[in-house]
Amino acid sequence: MFDVVVKNAALAYDERIIFKDLNLTLAGGEWTCLLGGSGVGKTSLLRLIAGLSTGKGLETSGSVLCQDGFSLKGRIAWMAQQDLLLPWFSVIENITLGERLRNSFFSRRKVSAQELDRARHILEQVGLSDKATELPQNLSGGQRQRAALARTLMENRPLVLMDEPFGALDAVTRLNLQDLACDLLANRTVLLITHDPLEALRLGHHIYHLQGEPATLTEAIMPPDSPPRSLENKELMSLQGELLERLRNEEERP
Numbered sequence: 353m354f355d356v357v358v359k360n361a362a363l364a365y366d367e368r369i370i371f372k373d374l375n376l377t378l379a380g381g382e383w384t385c386l387l388g389g390s391g392v393g394k395t396s397l398l399r400l401i402a403g404l405s406t407g408k409g410l411e412t413s414g415s416v417l418c419q420d421g422f423s424l425k426g427r428i429a430w431m432a433q434q435d436l437l438l439p440w441f442s443v444i445e446n447i448t449l450g451e452r453l454r455n456s457f458f459s460r461r462k463v464s465a466q467e468l469d470r471a472r473h474i475l476e477q478v479g480l481s482d483k484a485t486e487l488p489q490n491l492s493g494g495q496r497q498r499a500a501l502a503r504t505l506m507e508n509r510p511l512v513l514m515d516e517p518f519g520a521l522d523a524v525t526r527l528n529l530q531d532l533a534c535d536l537l538a539n540r541t542v543l544l545i546t547h548d549p550l551e552a553l554r555l556g557h558h559i560y561h562l563q564g565e566p567a568t569l570t571e572a573i574m575p576p577d578s579p580p581r582s583l584e585n586k587e588l589m590s591l592q593g594e595l596l597e598r599l600r601n602e603e604e605r606p
């Protein structure tokens with residue numbers, strides 16, 4: 353699995369510099385977690401990596417390169433805090449949407465039997481087999497995010513960018529989804545944005561903290577053992593305390 357290297361990235365909105373000279377390597381096949389307070393520029397960085405940074409007043413520079421020499425185009429899946437499920441489609445229609453949109457105009461409504469089998473298998477993996485034909489409105493918050501995870505898996509891309517995907521869930525549902533995502537996205541290159549230090553510490557091989565204006569990245573923290581780390585891991589708890597303290601100091605600054 354290839355590394356993704358972000359080099360000298362800079363981003364400004366209407367001349368307000370959010371970050372500059374930012375360098376970050378996403379280790380191939382591992383999870384990198386990015387922590388940071390609200391408004392520091394986490395989503396902006398994710399969008400820049402995904403090549404989605406466009407708009408009036410926005411200026412960007414720098415490069416995002418794959419170390420295997422190929423372009424990132426078509427190799428990224430995205431998962432956000434809002435599940436982005438379309439309310440008029442069933443769960444299985446939602447998770448095969450990408451496939452249908454990529455089909456030619458005339459066969460847009462059809463998904464091959466093979467892809468449908470794959471979709472059913474993925475729904476089984478995320479524990480939603482019995483919800484395949486339900487509309488999103490009939491699912492709980494946790495089930496909706498599992499459907500969003502299924503859609504991400506369906507896309508089967510090597511790089512997965514996640515913007516606070518479990519941020520709106522209650523604590524227990526969140527832990528369960530962390531375990532599930534860790535299991536099902538093992539061996540992909542993942543960049544997970546979160547404001548929850550415990551989430552970063554449970555899931556990340558490398559954890560960075562984005563802070564300040566312009567924002568900079570702190571040195572990587574690499575917790576011991578492999579993810580998903582147990583809540584009984586004492587070192588995890590002390591690192592959590594440290595990170596929470598850091599985030600709190602940041603919030604208190606004027």
Ligand SMILES: Nc1ncnc2c1ncn2[C@@H]1O[C@H](COP(=O)(O)OP(=O)(O)O)[C@@H](O)[C@H]1O
Pocket residue numbers: 365366370388389390391392393394395396397407
């Ligand atoms: N389209 C935009 N135009 C102007 N400013 C923006 C725009 N999007 C975000 N910002 C500002 O840039 C900063 C970083 O935003 P964002 O990347 O969304 O932060 P985070 O995800 O860390 O909460 C914020 O202060 C936000 O107000």
Ligand SMILES: [Mg+2]
Pocket residue numbers: 394395396515
């Ligand atoms: Mg954000």
